[in-house]
Amino acid sequence: MFGFSSGLAWKELSEIRWKVIVSFLVLAVLGVSLVVLYGYISDLLLTVPLPEVFRDQITWQMADFSRYLYANWYSKNLYQVATVIALIMGMNAVAGEVSRKTISFLLSFPLSRGQMAWTKYLVGLLALWVVIVGATLILLGSAVVAGRTVDTPYLLAGLPASLAGAAFLYSLSFLFSVVTRDGVKALAASGIIALALAVPSWFGRLRELSVFTLMSSATTLVTGQVEWARTLVFLALSLVIYAAAAYKLQREDF
Amino acid sequence: MYFHIDASSGIPIYRQLVGQITQAITGGLLRPGDRLPSVRELARELTINPNTVARAYLELERDGLIEAARGSGTYVTATIPALSREERLHKGRELVRAFVSEVRRLGLEPRELLGLIKHELGGEEG
Amino acid sequence: MTDEYVIETRGLTKVFGAKRAVDDLNLQVRRGSVFGFLGPNGAGKTTTIKMLLGLTKPTSGEARVLGLDVRERSVEVRRRVGVVAEDAPLYDHMTVAETLAFASRLAADWDDQRAAKYMDIFRLPMQARVRDLSRGMRGQLALILALTPEPELLILDEPTAGLDPVMRREFLSTVLDEVTARGGTVFMSSHVLAEVERVADTVGIINKGKLLMVKDMTELKETEKKVRVHFQVEPDPAIFQHPGIASVEGQGRRYIVTVTSDLEGVLERLRTVPHFVIDVVDLNLEEIFMQYTGGKSGVRIQ
Numbered sequence: 001m002f003g004f005s006s007g008l009a010w011k012e013l014s015e016i017r018w019k020v021i022v023s024f025l026v027l028a029v030l031g032v033s034l035v036v037l038y039g040y041i042s043d044l045l046l047t048v049p050l051p052e053v054f055r056d057q058i059t060w061q062m063a064d065f066s067r068y069l070y071a072n073w074y075s076k077n078l079y080q081v082a083t084v085i086a087l088i089m090g091m092n093a094v095a096g097e098v099s100r101k102t103i104s105f106l107l108s109f110p111l112s113r114g115q116m117a118w119t120k121y122l123v124g125l126l127a128l129w130v131v132i133v134g135a136t137l138i139l140l141g142s143a144v145v146a147g148r149t150v151d152t153p154y155l156l157a158g159l160p161a162s163l164a165g166a167a168f169l170y171s172l173s174f175l176f177s178v179v180t181r182d183g184v185k186a187l188a189a190s191g192i193i194a195l196a197l198a199v200p201s202w203f204g205r206l207r208e209l210s211v212f213t214l215m216s217s218a219t220t221l222v223t224g225q226v227e228w229a230r231t232l233v234f235l236a237l238s239l240v241i242y243a244a245a246a247y248k249l250q251r252e253d254f
Numbered sequence: 255m256y257f258h259i260d261a262s263s264g265i266p267i268y269r270q271l272v273g274q275i276t277q278a279i280t281g282g283l284l285r286p287g288d289r290l291p292s293v294r295e296l297a298r299e300l301t302i303n304p305n306t307v308a309r310a311y312l313e314l315e316r317d318g319l320i321e322a323a324r325g326s327g328t329y330v331t332a333t334i335p336a337l338s339r340e341e342r343l344h345k346g347r348e349l350v351r352a353f354v355s356e357v358r359r360l361g362l363e364p365r366e367l368l369g370l371i372k373h374e375l376g377g378e379e380g
Numbered sequence: 381m382t383d384e385y386v387i388e389t390r391g392l393t394k395v396f397g398a399k400r401a402v403d404d405l406n407l408q409v410r411r412g413s414v415f416g417f418l419g420p421n422g423a424g425k426t427t428t429i430k431m432l433l434g435l436t437k438p439t440s441g442e443a444r445v446l447g448l449d450v451r452e453r454s455v456e457v458r459r460r461v462g463v464v465a466e467d468a469p470l471y472d473h474m475t476v477a478e479t480l481a482f483a484s485r486l487a488a489d490w491d492d493q494r495a496a497k498y499m500d501i502f503r504l505p506m507q508a509r510v511r512d513l514s515r516g517m518r519g520q521l522a523l524i525l526a527l528t529p530e531p532e533l534l535i536l537d538e539p540t541a542g543l544d545p546v547m548r549r550e551f552l553s554t555v556l557d558e559v560t561a562r563g564g565t566v567f568m569s570s571h572v573l574a575e576v577e578r579v580a581d582t583v584g585i586i587n588k589g590k591l592l593m594v595k596d597m598t599e600l601k602e603t604e605k606k607v608r609v610h611f612q613v614e615p616d617p618a619i620f621q622h623p624g625i626a627s628v629e630g631q632g633r634r635y636i637v638t639v640t641s642d643l644e645g646v647l648e649r650l651r652t653v654p655h656f657v658i659d660v661v662d663l664n665l666e667e668i669f670m671q672y673t674g675g676k677s678g679v680r681i682q
Contacts, residue, residue: 007485011471105469108526109486110459201438253436261578264605264662266429266598294561301553303414304561309598355662 031139090173416580462531
């Protein structure tokens with residue numbers, strides 16, 4: 001279930017490289033524009049008439065550049081875009097081999113199902129994480145270039161939660177890629193589940209259960225402390241979902 | 255020499271090979287000392303199973319028509335062993351049976367067939 | 381299980397829903413042979429091959445390839461077996477060179493020099509994308525990948541479908557030269573009878589999931605005959621009661637008798653009745669195949 005094949009990893013990397021490049025560029029552009037737009041947004045928002053609650057919150061966020069970056073990166077842009085990237089990264093993992101009828105070619109080599117599952121899973125997951133970490137570093141770098149003082153530890157504190165949340169969503173998509181054997185269906189199914197998972201975040205007590213609550217990580221925004229417990233829970237859940245996918249793959253006929 | 259294999263005939267391929275090589279030897283096309291293509295060469299050229307070629311060569315060797323020299327190939331033997339009348343008749347019967355069965359497929363009447371044979375024999379004598 | 385057989389199945393069965401795709405298959409493939417696995421489309425050939433390679437799980441029964449249980453040791457099986465799957469699936473986006481590099485990283489025993497030797501035989505364009513290759517070239521590339529690790533057993537699933545006659549000859553010649561000539565075994569499924577007739581030394585016929593017959597090709601051609609008889613008097617039907625007689629057509633004094641074994645015995649028996657003609661007709665594989673599959677089938681004769 002955890003075997004690795006470097007030969008297959010090479011192929012996987014070359015097949016997802018465009019997904020990686022494009023999603024990295026999208027995130028990096030978003031990050032840089034957040035830095036560039038800081039002045040404009042604060043001016044803009046403070047001139048618009050807003051309800052008192054929001055106004056206070058925005059004023060609080062805008063008062064500090066690092067806080068502004070955190071709120072707009074982790075709590076808004078990154079988690080939304082990363083969700084889409086995670087689902088896209090997983091959708092074709094196995095389904096792509098089935099629809100292209102290459103699975104019988106791949107499995108004509110001495111490669112176990114477990115090696116196939118773990119290699120594909122790991123390559124996709126690491127690519128996803130590299131994109132997220134890389135774009136976040138671009139965000140920080142561009143802030144430094146723009147001459148802002150940034151609280152680096154504070155801004156990195158949101159990363160673990162984002163990575164764990166993205167891993168969770170990616171695992172879902174990966175599982176459906178195995179189950180449905182169809183990339184589009186896998187994307188649709190995991191997308192619907194992801195939306196359903198957003199529902200608890202609208203209700204006070206259930207908020208804690210939502211993966212999006214974790215990823216947008218309001219607690220860390222306020223305290224600057226990484227939410228390790230929930231992060232690890234979602235990482236563990238990701239592994240459980242992977243195990244389910246690998247178990248299912250083991251029993252499939254191709 | 256040139257072999258013609260008809261895979262879709264009812265006659266096993268190795269028999270076709272044996273027949274053609276035997277004919278070539280008795281007809282003087284292959285002379286004692288001539289080298290036959292190796293099993294592999296012939297199999298590749300005709301796209302037939304090497305085991306089939308090997309089987310044909312084995313049969314020819316048993317009949318004393320060819321001989322495998324260790325390492326250097328297969329040669330037509332210096333002497334064509336005289337077959338007993340019995341053996342020749344047996345071979346002849348087999349050939350005729352195969353031949354008649356082939357010609358029957360063409361839908362020829364026995365009379366026409368006999369005519370053809372007479373014609374061939376006449377041509378040989380003349 | 382002995383070393384004599386590279387493939388051995390016992391009661392191998394695969395059920396898809398209500399369909400028995402492979403039904404109680406008992407198959408033995410002798411080491412060193414070229415086994416032609418014949419059957420119309422949908423007869424169960426591909427499903428059988430997929431079970432041998434561990435791609436599909438048997439519903440029941442057992443199968444061993446090179447003595448290894450395909451359920452438990454499928455990776456080891458694939459380490460020692462070369463495969464060209466149906467329609468030669470490859471990654472379309474790769475170039476020929478990239479495909480070779482990919483295979484070299486995944487195959488058990490890759491040798492660049494051997495691969496280069498095969499590339500020389502087929503002269504494939506290294507930088508061409510797989511998607512731009514003709515069907516024939518695709519099949520050749522798949523064959524190069526399968527042959528390079530020098531497998532003990534080469535499994536080909538409809539290897540020459542879509543190839544023109546010249547390419548087909550080249551393909552099969554290479555297989556025979558590279559595998560059979562050095563003692564390896566070839567197991568090929570096909571519905572193109574002419575090619576099987578040329579290269580196979582053993583033939584198995586499968587239809588509707590059932591193995592109908594396995595025979596040595598020479599023996600097959602020597603024992604499967606039709607006998608045409610024209611009796612002088614109407615015979616007692618009991619004359620046709622003989623284990624070697626598979627079927628009898630005709631009536632009155634003219635009959636065509638299909639014989640599957642003991643031709644001499646059958647002839648002797650028929651000769652006891654006064655007759656004008658008793659005439660033995662050789663059958664080719666196509667006729668034998670029709671005999672077993674009931675004539676109507678998706679078989680294409682080429």
